[in-house]
Amino acid sequence: MADPVRIQLLKQIGNADHVEMLRELRDQVHEQMEALLWASPVEQFNEQLNEVHDAVIRRTIVIAEAEMARLGKGSPPVPYAYLLFGSGGREEQTLSSDQDSGIVYQDPVSDSAATQHYFQQLSELIVNMLQTNGYPPCEGNVLSNNPEWCMSITQWKQQLNGWFQEPAWESVRHLLIMADGRSVHGSTRLLDELKEHFFIDLLNHPIIVKRMLDNTMRHKVLLGIFGHLLKEQYGEDAGSLDIKYGAYIPMVNAIRLLAIQAGIRDTSTLLRIRRLVELEELPSPEAAAYEQAFRLVMRLRLMTTEHYENGLYGNNGKLPSRKLTKEMTEELKSALRLGKKLQRKVYKQTMGRLT
Structure with missing residues (x-):
C-alpha cells in the first residue's frame, strides 16, 4: 500500500465514529493490501498490516467506551490496558486475524465488584464490535470478556502465581500466551508491572x-x-x-x-x-x-x-x-x-x- 493511501486510511480509521464505518475501512485495507502482498518487502508489509489492525482495534475500543457512556454506565473507573495475545501480541497478524485478548485494570480503591462489572460489560461490547469488524473470537476462549482474562492487577498476579505453582499443560500454555502479551490501548504501565511479576515468578x-x-x-x-x-x-x-x-x-x-x-x-x-x-x-x-x-x-x-x-x-x-x-x-x-x-x-x- 502506497504511503499516502495508507496514511489516509489510518486517519479515516482514527476518525470513525461507528463500527459499520470501521468495517468498511477494514474491508478496503484487506483488498488493497492483499493486492500488494508481493510488491513489498515482507517485513515492511507485516509492519504496515499490523499497524492497521492495531488502529482498527484501538478505535473499536474507543467506540465501545463511548457506547458505555451513552448507555449511562460512565467512563472507565480506573486506568486499564487492553491486551493482545497470540499473533496480535507478536505483531504478526495476517490479513485475517482472530481475537486473543485480555484486560488488566488498576486495583480500585473501593467497590471492586462495580469496577469488575464495568470492565466485563465493556469487554462484551468490544468483543462483539470486533466480530462485526471481521475478527472471530479465539476458539480457546482467550478473550477479554472471559473473567479469567479480565481482572485487576492484583488478581492477575495471583492468577500468575497459581499457574506457576501448577505445572499442568493448560497452566503452562497460559503462561506462554502471557509472554506474548502486548498493550494495544490504555496504560502500558499495568502490563509492564504484570510482565515484571511474570519474570520474577519464572526465576523461582x-x-x-x-x-x-x-x-x-x-x-x-x-x-x-x-x-x-x-x-x-x-x-x-x-x-x-x-x-x-x-x-x-x-x-x-x-x-x-x-x-x-x-x-x-x-x-x-x-x-x-x-x-x-x-x-x-x-x-x-x-x-x-x-x-x-x-x-x-x-x-x-x-x-x-x-x-x-x-x-x-x-x-x-x-x-x-x-x-x-x-x-x-x-x-x-x-x-x-x-x-x-x-x-x-x-x-x-x-x-x-x-x-
Whole structure:
C-alpha cells in the first residue's frame, strides 16, 4: 500500500465514529493490501498490516467506551490496558486475524465488584464490535470478556502465581500466551508491572521452564527424514502444506522460549532474535540465518488460504503446494532445516540450564 493511501486510511480509521464505518475501512485495507502482498518487502508489509489492525482495534475500543457512556454506565473507573495475545501480541497478524485478548485494570480503591462489572460489560461490547469488524473470537476462549482474562492487577498476579505453582499443560500454555502479551490501548504501565511479576515468578519455578520446553517442542517442522516436504494427506486440504503449525509456530515457539529465559520483554519474533544477539545469547551469523528463514515463513503464511464466512475473515494456515515455485520450494526446505536446527539448539540449551 502506497504511503499516502495508507496514511489516509489510518486517519479515516482514527476518525470513525461507528463500527459499520470501521468495517468498511477494514474491508478496503484487506483488498488493497492483499493486492500488494508481493510488491513489498515482507517485513515492511507485516509492519504496515499490523499497524492497521492495531488502529482498527484501538478505535473499536474507543467506540465501545463511548457506547458505555451513552448507555449511562460512565467512563472507565480506573486506568486499564487492553491486551493482545497470540499473533496480535507478536505483531504478526495476517490479513485475517482472530481475537486473543485480555484486560488488566488498576486495583480500585473501593467497590471492586462495580469496577469488575464495568470492565466485563465493556469487554462484551468490544468483543462483539470486533466480530462485526471481521475478527472471530479465539476458539480457546482467550478473550477479554472471559473473567479469567479480565481482572485487576492484583488478581492477575495471583492468577500468575497459581499457574506457576501448577505445572499442568493448560497452566503452562497460559503462561506462554502471557509472554506474548502486548498493550494495544490504555496504560502500558499495568502490563509492564504484570510482565515484571511474570519474570520474577519464572526465576523461582525452574520446573515451569521444563514444561515450557515440552510445549515448545510439540510442533515439528514439516520436513521428512529424507528432506521432503510433509503434505496434508486427507480432507479438503490434501496436498497442502501446513505453514502455520509446520513452519511458523515451531520457529515462534523456539525463539520465544529463548527470549523468556533471557528475560526479554519484546514480543515480536524478529525483535526477540535481535535482542538475543544483543545479549550474546545467539551468535550474529546464526541469528541472521534464522531471521532470513523466518521472513520466508512469514511471506508464505501471508499466502495461506484466506476465506470470508458469516462476515468474519479466516485463515486455516494451509498453503496449496501448487502455489510454490521450484525456487520457493527449495527456499522453504532450507528454512525448515534451520527450523529443525533451532529446535535442537533450544532443547540442548534449555536442558543444559536445568541440569
